[in-house]
Amino acid sequence: MVSSLDKEKKELALRLYQISAFKFGSYTLKSGEISPVYFDLRVIISYPDVMQKLTDCIYKFIEDKEIQCDQLCGVPYTALPLATLLSVKMRQPMLIRRKEAKSYGTKKLIEGKFQLEETCLIIEDVVTTGSSILETTKDLRNEGLVVEDAIVVVDRQQGGSQHLDKNGIKMHSLFTLPYLINVLKDDNKINEELAKTLNDYISKPIENSKPKMSRLQMSFTKRADIAKNEVAKTLFKIMELKKTNLCLAADVTKTDEILNLAESLGPYICVLKTHVDIIEDFNDDFIKSLKGLAEKHNFMLMEDRKFADIGNTVSLQFSKGVYKISEWTDLLTAHSLPGSGILKGLKSAMSNKNQLGIFLLAEMSSEGNLLSKEYSGQTMDMIKDFSDIVAGIVAQTPNLIDDAGLIQLSPGCRLEESGDDFGQKYNTPEYIINEKGGDIAVVGRGIIESKNPVEVAKTYRDRLWAAYENRLNIN
Numbered sequence: 001m002v003s004s005l006d007k008e009k010k011e012l013a014l015r016l017y018q019i020s021a022f023k024f025g026s027y028t029l030k031s032g033e034i035s036p037v038y039f040d041l042r043v044i045i046s047y048p049d050v051m052q053k054l055t056d057c058i059y060k061f062i063e064d065k066e067i068q069c070d071q072l073c074g075v076p077y078t079a080l081p082l083a084t085l086l087s088v089k090m091r092q093p094m095l096i097r098r099k100e101a102k103s104y105g106t107k108k109l110i111e112g113k114f115q116l117e118e119t120c121l122i123i124e125d126v127v128t129t130g131s132s133i134l135e136t137t138k139d140l141r142n143e144g145l146v147v148e149d150a151i152v153v154v155d156r157q158q159g160g161s162q163h164l165d166k167n168g169i170k171m172h173s174l175f176t177l178p179y180l181i182n183v184l185k186d187d188n189k190i191n192e193e194l195a196k197t198l199n200d201y202i203s204k205p206i207e208n209s210k211p212k213m214s215r216l217q218m219s220f221t222k223r224a225d226i227a228k229n230e231v232a233k234t235l236f237k238i239m240e241l242k243k244t245n246l247c248l249a250a251d252v253t254k255t256d257e258i259l260n261l262a263e264s265l266g267p268y269i270c271v272l273k274t275h276v277d278i279i280e281d282f283n284d285d286f287i288k289s290l291k292g293l294a295e296k297h298n299f300m301l302m303e304d305r306k307f308a309d310i311g312n313t314v315s316l317q318f319s320k321g322v323y324k325i326s327e328w329t330d331l332l333t334a335h336s337l338p339g340s341g342i343l344k345g346l347k348s349a350m351s352n353k354n355q356l357g358i359f360l361l362a363e364m365s366s367e368g369n370l371l372s373k374e375y376s377g378q379t380m381d382m383i384k385d386f387s388d389i390v391a392g393i394v395a396q397t398p399n400l401i402d403d404a405g406l407i408q409l410s411p412g413c414r415l416e417e418s419g420d421d422f423g424q425k426y427n428t429p430e431y432i433i434n435e436k437g438g439d440i441a442v443v444g445r446g447i448i449e450s451k452n453p454v455e456v457a458k459t460y461r462d463r464l465w466a467a468y469e470n471r472l473n474i475n
């Protein structure tokens with residue numbers, strides 16, 4: 001027996017074809033792949049009857065599948081009006097995910113009222129790899145919402161469902177491409193030959209439509225090729241060559257102490273991180289010696305100055321004064337707080353320096369810090385226009401980085417979970433690499449306050465590197 005939904009679906013499929021919501025020919029997709037079919041559901045807003053029919057069909061489909069939810073959220077933009085109509089029909093509230101957080105006022109990414117742990121059903125028009133649904137899901141989950149189901153109008157059946165499944169989302173598609181081919185063929189809208197071309201196309205595995213590999217699955221060697229920042233490229237290579245992803249925080253106050261650490265621990269680290277403003281006997285010879293040791297043991301220098309002023313001031317702080325940081329450091333930390341002017345300022349002060357790798361603070365390791373999720377997201381947006389000078393971020397969670405060429409530096413590492421008297425929180429090397437997504441772990445007092453810094457540094461190096469190799473295997 002033909003169910004009423006089935007009859008409505010067939011009518012809707014034919015009407016969608018009539019309004020050119022799908023077309024046949026030769027089309028280049030976003031991925032560069034050539035496809036014989038193209039879906040453009042953006043046109044539906046011009047046909048209120050189609051909007052109505054589609055809403056009714058999705059409504060019945062949700063009922064048939066017995067999907068329960070507290071909220072609805074359409075993936076911007078095409079699915080937004082659909083989600084709105086459904087929300088009214090279902091008498092269920094909806095949320096809107098902004099593509100970019102507002103730069104004024106509340107800076108919210110998700111608009112609408114909700115409670116923690118509420119379930120949110122995603123609505124999407126067309127799915128190829130599922131990456132747009134995942135982007136929306138990431139923001140909803142970051143706000144404490146539960147996302148387990150997504151309704152899509154058309155599934156191109158090119159890996160999207162499996163990709164979403166891996167991320168804990170069950171995809172329910174109203175139409176699949178084979179279903180549409182059958183309906184159109186039965187109604188003589190397409191001939192046998194075209195139906196065959198389309199069926200052949202679907203049956204072929206398509207390289208380009210494979211979901212993008214996450215950085216957590218990729219080796220540092222591979223990521224060196226992708227990195228746009230030259231210093232990050234070199235750092236990836238050093239890490240792989242020396243088999244170390246340990247950064248030493250040389251937080252001591254005498255130049256001799258730093259040089260001793262650099263000499264004895266140099267072979268086991270990829271980066272030596274300084275806070276020059278805590279050094280009591282800073283002088284130019286110290287920098288010369290430190291650079292010499294960095295060269296001898298093949299590690300990079302990072303000045304953890306955490307700049308946070310307007311671009312002009314920061315450019316002076318970076319290149320002038322007693323420390324003339326721009327003349328010697330390879331890597332530098334900065335806050336995104338003042339806006340992108342800080343990156344412009346740093347870039348302008350690089351005039352007598354060829355390369356610099358900036359790490360922007362997206363998250364901090366200390367308890368009660370004020371860097372919100374929105375702030376972290378906006379920091380990632382800021383990086384996009386400065387990929388030549390940004391090497392990565394300082395962060396504590398695994399999903400902020402999309403570009404595998406960026407490096408995540410994660411401080412707050414000790415052999416045992418613990419904390420200090422000032423709110424610093426420590427996790428084990430394995431936790432930092434596997435759960436927090438750190439590529440490089442920063443260790444300070446865990447090494448420098450130990451009885452045998454060399455042996456302890458070796459232990460950190462070994463455990464961090466084993467965790468990285470393990471991460472490649474499990475992801």
Ligand code: 6AU
Binds near residue numbers: 364
């Ligand atoms: O291992 P510790 O706690 O002795 O040292 C951690 C080092 C210190 C901090 O200034 C720095 O890491 N740090 C940073 C960085 C690197 O930017 C950010 C952060 O969120 N937490 C943190 O501890 O030198």
